[in-house]
Amino acid sequence: MCRRVLALPPSISSHPSNKTLANLLDAFCPEAVSARRDTVHAEELGAQGELSTPLFVCTLGFPQQPTFLRIFEPRYRLMLRRALESTGEFGMLMYNRYNEPQGDLGPVNFYGIGTMLRIIRSQTLPDGTSLIETVGTDRFRVTAHGVLDGYVVGSTEPIHDVTLAEEERIEAEETARPPPADPTDINSQIERMPTVELLWLCQEFVRRMQARSANWLQQRVLDIHGQPPNDARVFPYWFASVLPISEEEKYKLLDTRTVRARLKVTATWIRRIESQRWV
Incomplete structure (x- = not known):
């Protein structure tokens, strides 16, 4: 088996399965099929609990301003798919290249304040890469963070202007x-x-x-x-x-x-x- 990555267009998810092949897989590989179903279910759920905000550590975004991104890493492609299937938003954080301490977060690899981005358009290319257009909505501060399937997730609090x-x-x-x-x-x-x-x-x-x-x-x-x-x-x-x-x-x-x-x-x-x- 060559193990080559197979790029599948998002539209394929709406196509019906081949019943004969599905029955054969269920008969000969029940454990593998069951494990794969569990994995897919977990992927669809994404982050839960306090660390529920997907965070893209990349560059700066600003409220009411456009940000264009090219998503090619598998971990961020997964993050993007989950975002599209849920709120249509994710947090953008700037990379902390000088390892400056970020308050209670310590010397993390990102700056602690970011901007929520709302996905306006998403185009998936044949190789699986996605080109997305977003617009900034609200600013936020990261209060806690973790890692889910290779990308950062966190708990955030909004930053509001005074009256x-x-x-x-x-x-x-x-x-x-x-x-x-x-x-x-x-x-x-x-x-x-x-x-x-x-x-x-x-x-x-x-x-x-x-x-x-x-x-x-x-x-x-x-x-x-x-x-x-x-x-x-x-x-x-x-x-x-x-x-x-x-x-x-x-x-x-x-x-x-x-x-x-x-x-x-x-x-x-x-x-x-x-x-x-x-x-």
């Missing part, structure tokens, strides 16, 4: 602070800016870069991510999706609890780029 009233209180407090003693102190300047000015600063930077035909704002990029949004809640995630900076910098957005905090992060990126003091 609008609390956001307005924070803005009023920060904008009322006295001007910094050092006029070149970028961080202090950004801290005192109203939220609407932070958004304008970011949008104006994008407009200038578009006028200069920046590579990261070419039409093919905008076809995927859309034009710069006017919604302050969405803009930071859009900006992080297109701006060519380190993933570790972009990750800072995921642990914020206010729109204002995310705009301050993106404004800081811009000021560093403009002053050529990026670190």
Whole structure:
């Protein structure tokens, strides 16, 4: 027997079995057939209990932004099939290449905050590889984790923004602070800016870069991510999706609890780029 992997299209599951072959297998290999049925049943169930969220350790995803993936490893193909047959969602986590400790999780191989991705389209190729289009929904924090059939599963808790009233209180407090003693102190300047000015600063930077035909704002990029949004809640995630900076910098957005905090992060990126003091 060659043991070659046989790629079967998903549509084959709806085809009827050959009754003669099925009867022969049941007669001559009852133990193997029974064991295989149990295995298939377990695969269909997937993760249960507290560690019920499938987690894909790969890259960053952001709420309301598209993420395109090519799934080829057998463990993640299984994870994808289970996700498609259940909620249609899975968690995306960024790979922790520097082994930074993640709170109570310790030095795990992933960052502890991620984004839930909802599967929009899935195409399975003849070799079993899947091309999927997803969109980010909610942010989450991993509270516990384990491994199921080779991929990570976990228990998660959602990350929500503060109320609008609390956001307005924070803005009023920060904008009322006295001007910094050092006029070149970028961080202090950004801290005192109203939220609407932070958004304008970011949008104006994008407009200038578009006028200069920046590579990261070419039409093919905008076809995927859309034009710069006017919604302050969405803009930071859009900006992080297109701006060519380190993933570790972009990750800072995921642990914020206010729109204002995310705009301050993106404004800081811009000021560093403009002053050529990026670190």
